[in-house]
Amino acid sequence: MNTSRFAKPVYMLAAFLLATAVLWAAIFALLQSTQREAMQRATTVGQNLARTVAETESASIQSLDLLVQHFRKEWIHHRDEFPAMVEWHREFLARSSVVQVGIISADGRLAFSNVQGWTPVDLSDREHFKVHKARGTDELFVSAPVLGRVTKQWTIQFTRPIFDERKQFAGVIVFSVLSPALERLLKVFDLGEGVIISLARFDGQIVAHSRDIAQASKVSLAGSHGLLSDEPEAGEFQRKSYIDGTMRLYRYQKVTAYPFTVFVGQDVPVILAQYNRLRTLYFVVGALVTALMLAIMLLLIGRYRKNEEAQRNKVKFQEELHQSDERCRLIAETIDAVFWSADIFDRCSFYVSPAYARIWKRDISSLESGLHPLAESVHEADRQRVLADLELKKEIPFEHEYRIVHPDGSVHWIWGRGFPVRNDAGQITRYVGLAKDVTARKLAEEKLSRFNDELEQRVEERTTELQAANAALLDEKELHEALIKKLEEAQNQLLQSEKMASIGQLAAGVAHEINNPIGFVSSNLGALQRYSQDMLKLLQTYEQAEGSLTSEVQEELARLKHQIDFDYLREDLGKLLGESQDGLQRVKRIVQDLKDFSHAGDSERVWANLENGLESTLNVVWNEIKYKAMVIREYAGIPDIECIPSQLNQVFMNLLVNAAQAIKDKGQITVRTGSDDVNVWVEIADTGSGISPENMNRIFDPFFTTKPVGQGTGLGLSLSYSIVQKHGGRIEVSSVPGEGTTFRVVLPLSR
Helix, strand or coil: CCCHHHHHHHHHHHHHHHHHHHHHHHHHHHHHHHHHHHHHHHHHHHHHHHHHHHHHHHHHHHHHHHHHHHHHHHHHHCCCCHHHHHHHCHHHHHHCCEEEEEEEECCCEEEEECCCCCCCCECCCCHHHHHHHHHCCCCCEECCCEECCCCCCEEEEEEEEEECCCCCEEEEEEEEEEHHHHHHHHHCCCCCCCEEEEEEECCCEEEEECCCHHHHCCCECCCCCCCCCCCCCEEEEEEECCCCCCEEEEEEEECCCCCEEEEEEEEHHHHCHHHHHHHHHHHHHHHHHHHHHHHHHHHHHHHHHHHHHHHHHHHHHHHHHHHHHHHHHHHHHHCCCEEEEEECCCCCCEEECCHHHHHHCCCHHHHCCCCHHHHCCECCCCHHHHHHHHCCCCCCCEEEEEEEECCCCCEEEEEEEEEEEECCCCCEEEEEEEEEECHHHHHHHHHHHHHHHHHHHHHHHHHHHHHHHHHHHHHHHHHHHHHHHHHHHHHHHHHHHHHHHHHHHHHHHHHHHHHHHHHHHHHHHHHHHHHHHHHHHHHHHHHHHHHHCCHHHHHHHHHHHHHHCHHHHHHHHHHHHHHHHHHHHHHHHHHHHHHHHHCCCCCCCEEECHHHHHHHHHHHCHHHHCCCEEEEEECCCCCCEEECHHHHHHHHHHHHHHHHHHCCCCEEEEEEEEECCCEEEEEEEECCCCCCHHHHCCCCCCCCCCCCCCCCCCCHHHHHHHHHHHCCCEEEEEEECCCEEEEEEEEECCC
C-alpha cells in the first residue's frame, strides 16, 4: 500500500483544524472585549449624566429653597405687607411653576394662601406638617406629588418650618410646585434609548421621574443603594427596576447639600444591543471563513488528485488532440467570421475559412500566395498598419480594426485579432486569428458619438446658464445681507435715540421737580443768612451792655455761653450757611449739566460748543471715572460747530466710560481739543490696557466686545462711529497694548 499519496491531505487537514481553532478563539476574545467596552461606555455616560442632573437639580432645589426662606422672612417680619408682596411676585412665581404660597399655623390650619377663594382648611395630616413639627429643626422638606386641597392640582410641596421669637414651632410655609416642573428639568437632557432618570428622597420616595411620575411615585426605593447617608456620594449597581421590572445598570449621584439622590438607569438589553449585533455578525463571518478554509482545503486536495490524474490523462489527451483539430476546422467553416492559421516557417502553409468569400466579397483562390492579399482590399489609410501586423513577427497577441473596400466600392469595418501558438519548448510555430465584420457596430458607435457630442454641448450651455443664474442669486444674497446689516444698524441707532430721548425727558422732569424746592431753599438760606447777621449784631450790642448788668446775671450769661460754646457757634454759623449755599449751587449745576447732556427731543442741528458738552458729560459720568483715573483737561478754546449736541455727548460718554473701564487700578485720562480752518477735534487718551492688534479692525463692528458676558453690549463704539459719520466726521484710533489708547473725533465746523 502506497501511504505517501495520503500524507499531504493529512497535513492539509491538520492545518485546517489549527486555523479554525485560532479563528474562533480570536472571535470569542473580541466579543468579550466588545462587551466590556459597551458596559464601560455605559458606565461613563451614566456617571456624567448623573453628575450633570444632580448639579442641575441641586441648583433648582436651592433656588426654590432660597425663595421659600425669603418669603418666610417676609412673613415673620412684615406680616401685614406679606399678601401684597406675594401678589407683586405672582408673575415670577408662575414662571417658577409655583401655584400656591401658603402659611400653616401651629395648629395645622391654613393661615394664608395666594389662591383665590381659600379657606382655613385643616392640613395637620399632611406629611410635611408632621415632619416639621416632629423634627423641630430648620430643614427643607420636599413631599411626594399630592393633590392640593386648595389648588386642586397635583403638586410637590417645598416647605420649611416657622419659628417664633422663642424658637418654638409656629407653623410651616408651603410652596406648591407643579409636579411637571421637576420632570421638565429631567426631560431637557438627551437621554437616548433605554435611559430613565429618577430623583428620590433619602427615605426612598420618588419625587421626579423622566417617564411616568404617577406610577413611579407609588414605588418606594427604601433600602436601595445611594440612599444611605454612610454610602459614597456616587456609585453603581445593576438590578431589575422596581417600577417596570426591566434589568438596568444604575448610576447614582447624591445631590449636594440636600437629602436627594439622582438615579440614571440604562436598559442592559439596549447597552448590549450593538454587542449582540456584532456577536451575530462575528458568528456569521466566522462560519463563512471556516467554510471558505474548508473549501480551500478541499480544493487543494482535489487539485492534488487532479494533478495525478493529469499525468494519466496526458497520453489520452494527445490522442484526442487530432480529433479536436478536426472539430475546430468544422467550427471555423461554420461561424460568421474568418478564421485563419499560418505557419511562420512556411508562409505558403496557411488556412483561411470559407467565410472570407462572404465578408470580403472576393474569391478565396486569391489567397494562394499567402496572407498579404488580405490587405489588398484594406482602405488606403489603414493598409500599412494591417500589413505590419500580418508580417507575423510579434511575440504577443495583436488586435486591430480597419476598413475594407468591396468590389462595388462600399466600405466595411473589420475587427481582427491574432495570437502566436508555441510548442512545448516555448517557441512560436504558427499564428492563428479571427476577422469579423463589425460595420453595424461602428455605425452605431458613430451615431452614439454624435449624440454624446450634442448632449455635452447642451449640458455645457445649460451649465453656463445655471452659473449665470447662481452668480445673480449670490449678488442678490450679498445685497440682502448688506441691507439687513444697514437695517440692524438703523434699528440700534433708533433704540439709542429713543433711550437718549427718554433720558432727556427724565432729566427735564427731574430738573423741573428739583429746581422748585432748590429755589425756595436757596431763598430761605439767603434770608436766614441775613437774619443771622442781624441777630449777631444784636448779640454784639447786648455784649457791650453786659457790664451794666448785675453780677448774678453776668455769671448766668457766662455759664450759658460756655455751655453752648457761644464763640464757636458765632464763628461756625456763617461758615455753615456759606457751605449750604455752595452745595445748592452745585446741585443746580449738576441738574443743568444733565439737561445739557441729554437735550431731550433735540434732533435738529444747532451751533454748540463741544468743550461745554465735554464738561456736561464729565459731570454725568464723573461717578464712573473718579475712582479710576485723574482727568487732565487741555482745552484749546475751539469755536462752536453746527451739530446735534445730545448725540455728540453720547459719543463722548462712550469714549470716557470705555477709557475708565480700560484702566485696571489707577490711571490718567486726558481730554484735548483743537481746531483748524475746516475742522475741530476732540481727543480722549487713557493709560489703560490698550487694544490688541487682532481686535483693532473689529472695534467698530456691531455687538463686538472684549468685556465679560453681561458687562457690555458691543454697541457703544458702533453707534458712536455712526453718529460721527452722520455729522460728516471721522474717528481715528491709535493704541499700544499695555500703555493706552487714544481716540480722536474729527468734525467739520458746519455742514
